[in-house]
Amino acid sequence: MTPSPRAHIAMFSIAAHGHVNPSLEVIWELVARGYRVSYAIPAAFAGKVAATGAEPVLYTSVLPLDDDPDAWGTEPIDHVEPFLNDAVQALPQLLSAFEGDEPDLVLHDITSYPARVLAHRWGVPAVSLWPNLVPWDGYEKEVGEPMATALRQTERGRAYYARFAGWLAENGLGDVAPDDFVARPRRALVLIPEALQPHADRVDRTVHTFVGACQGDRADQGEWQRPAGAEKVLLVSLGSSFTKQPAFYRDCVEAFGGLPGWHVVLQIGAHVDPSELGDVPPGVEVHSWVPQLAVLREADAFITHAGAGGSQEGLATGTPMVAVPQAVDQFANADMLQSLGVARHLPIKEANPATLREAVLALVDDPQVAASAAAVRARMAREGGTERAADLIEAELPA
Secondary structure, X not given: OOOOOOOEEEEEOOOOHXXXXXXXXXXXXXXXXXXXXXEEEOHHHHHHHHOOOOEEEEOOOXXXXXXXXXXXXXXXXXXXXXXHHHHHHHHHHHHHXXXXXXXXXXXXXXXXXXXXXXXHHHOOOEEEEXXXXXXXXXXXXXXXXXXXXXXXXXXXXXXXXXXXXXXXXXXXXXXXXHHHHHHOOOOEEEOOOHHHOOOHHHOOOOOEEEOOOOOOOOHHHOOOOOOOOOOEEEEEEOOOOOOOOHHHHHHHHHHHOOOOOEEEEEEOOOOOOHHHHOOOOOOEEEEOOOOHHHHHOOOOEEEEOOOHHHHHHHHHOOOOEEEOOOOOOHHHXXXXXXXXXXXXXXXXXXXXXXXXXXXXXXXXXXXXXXXXXXXXXXXXXXXXXXXXXXXXXXXXXXX
């Protein structure tokens, strides 16, 4: 690693788009300010990290990748156990990688458990770059405890908590409960708009600061132009992980493919072959991936799974949304978007050509939706984004 006269900052994350992408603009800004930034990441994301100017520090992960969503299983324990398994095996790798070149400050994604352990061992501050909803005052009683109680009633769940507590104790953090270790960071910069946060008035502002979307111009992802003659543009995307939905995509083609004046951009991900959609009319373009932000800048409506990234991109561009959540925090995001007056929450079981068409047309024809979208967009712009995040990180550096 090349020595720098300024501080050494280390970022830690996992190989998942929804966890890496939100941090990239912040990392780019820190590098631009002259800091030496190391970014611990599995090899699959090394190129994306290197493009920010940070130095990738590679480690081997045992987590399922974005391209294998079925590997996460179906039981609640299947969704938490892998992160502990990965942390236990990754920690020795990361200790070795940074030996003799320990950073002055640790940044970490919420899923990077080794980062907080390393910060404790090195005696340096740790700041979480939080990419989705944060716990509020009362979260444990309302949400956390029911989930933990259910886990502890199973043999695997009890073994998970015992192993987690033992791992924390081995690393000098025995006074921290596993659930608090995961959900209660020392300090967090929240990379979503406050408008998406449930119970925002009950969030501890001494720990969590909402800096909003840190998106940049995304020019490296490519551009997209509205075709001549397209009166309305609709983007359909279920993100990067929960995309194995050929029947849903067929419903979207049926709902909008023959609608006069409408042009549809349909992102189907890596798990669906275009041939599964049947005959696709000329007004529908089908891709495994699109430059989403570029399309949204031109779009009149957005059918989304309501992931954190897609939700805030829709808000930042003022695009009315039909939210069809698939998993985890997407259901809460869908409800928040609807409560803001910029979206309709349509459960996947109720989504069909008729309901999809009805929801989209109602949104684009409602002037109050446009007014609400403009108000939220202006509110987001005041949160500060990338520059404010970098300012707050600088403030955490040791003197």
